[in-house]
Amino acid sequence: MRYPGNRQRQFGPSLRAVASQEELDEYSVCYNFPRGRFYNGENHYEVNHSGYTSFPGTVSYRDFNNKLGGGENQPAWKAIMLYSIDDAKKNGAEWLWGTSAVVLCQNADGDVTGAIGQDADGKYIKVNAAATVCAAGDFSGNGEMVLGLMDEVRELAEASNIELNPDNFRGMGQNGMGHKLMLWAGAVMEPGPRAAMNFGNGAGAPSLAAFGNYPVFGSDGKRFYNDAMLQFGGQGFFARRPAGDHLCTIMDSNWNENMARMGYEHNVSSCTCEREWNLVIQSMEEGVAAYHADPAKAGPEGFDTYSFTGFGLNKGAHLFVADTLEELADYLGYEGDAKQGLLDEIAHYNEMCAAGRDTDFGRDASLMIPIENGPFFGVSTVTNKGRVMSGMVQISGVLVTDHNEVRRKDDSIIKGLYAVGNDCGGRYAIQYHTLMAGNSVGSAITHGYCLGEYLGNL
Ligand SMILES: Cc1cc2nc3c(=O)[nH]c(=O)nc-3n(C[C@H](O)[C@H](O)[C@H](O)COP(=O)(O)OP(=O)(O)OC[C@H]3O[C@@H](n4cnc5c(N)ncnc54)[C@H](O)[C@@H]3O)c2cc1C
Secondary structure, eight states: OOOOTTOOOOOOOOHHSSOOOOHHHHHHEEEOSSOOGGSSSSSSOOOOEEEEEEEEEEEEEETOSSSSSOOOOOHHHHHHHHHHHHHHHHHHHHTTTTEEEEEEEEEOOEEEEEEEOOTTTOEEEEOOSSOOEEEOOOOOOHHHHHHHOOHHHHHHHTTTTTTOOOGOOOOOOOOOOHHHHHHTOOBBBBSSSEEEEOOOOOOOOOOTTTOOOOEETTTSSSOSSSSTTHHHHHHHEEEEEEESSSSEEETTTHHHHHHSSSOGGGGHHTOOHHHHHHHHHHHHHHHHHHHHHHHHHHHHHHHEEEEEETSSSSSEEEEEESSHHHHHHHHHHHHHHHHHHHHHHHHHHHHHHHOOTTTTOOGGGGGOOOOOSSSEEEEEEEEOTTOOOSSSEEOOOBBOTTTEEEEOTTEEEEEEEEEEEEGGGOSSSSOOOOSSHHHHHHHHHHHHHHHHHHHHTT
């Protein structure tokens, strides 16, 4: 996008301020407090588990009523974001769709004076600019860059005896061009540890809440980490996983209690939403009814249920239900010593719950909820421990100042060059920790907004 070079503009209105109220009312989903009918007096705007604090506060846009024609519950972000694009156009911006920046232009002092881009037909276009903002996303789509720059991923692969073949380390994000453009112009990557938004060693533990914090058991039936931690903070790297591919989570009929107490983190987007609670409860009840109607068939088959963090789009979780833990262990695929290990571990876990203290891993006392009353539910997954996923995106970037100015190794500023979103560094220390759901998209949008305001007022 380019603005006329001499334009001075006050940036003020936020995305929601330029969108139509009618559409905001139709599509906005404010995932926050309280947790519907499961409000139990223990929900706070701030939940701290094992020293890690998380907050509710996410807004998303969903087309619950299929107004946009793409199907019920589908994302409606595009409808809202178009308002921002139109507002920029009204204020003089020109969008060069399909044009990729291939090099930044610099003067004799190294200041960035614009960029050269290439369109889909291979045609080059040069844009002169007083300010060039790199907002080209991450580099997870580039396996070489992942292995070269992403020490968290590379070191985990090395520790897991995984061949460092770049083809196997491509994630779901961008190709790293933004980082390259800036590094060629003299920028410097933030030093390590460089954080990744990924799951190492297979995947996170399965659960009703995408990655909820019920007790987690490994292939030998034993717990192996502080499972109070939710998704990325606690489960990003499962190097401590025991050998074997099996992971499972087990809950009892009191499953909702844990859900109502757990931290917000990434899962807040659903576990604070009454509508999704209702969908999950209904499908859990249907699963139990089917099991009790025909245990011999429905027990081993399990059932599909809506899960939290699925936006009620589909029945995304496959659960097993049984009236005894022995039976459930069979359905989950545990045999022999592993099955006995699992049953012993649950008994031990229940003893620690009764004592109110997890002396093994320090799971918070408020989450020491026993697994004792049937029907019991289990979610299991078979994930290859010897696989390191490069991830959704990589979240480290170049060093910038407080105003997102890109700097060189000697601390001098590359005048005219700015970085936001996944192109700029200094946002995550280790791993992708989601103290608030949507904090990656949220911080990218906020950086863009704040930098726009800063540049507009220079
Ligand atoms: C599957 C998946 C799930 C995710 N889930 C979540 C979530 O639940 N919550 C959350 O907060 N985050 C989530 N993320 C991460 C989040 O989407 C990104 O971190 C965020 O979009 C980064 O924003 P950005 O503006 O830096 O880059 P992007 O959103 O990646 O945008 C970069 C843009 O730059 C363009 N571009 C790239 N190269 C060039 C070039 N050379 N010239 C011009 N344009 C270029 C790209 O086409 C793209 O439009 C998820 C990511 C993935 C892949």
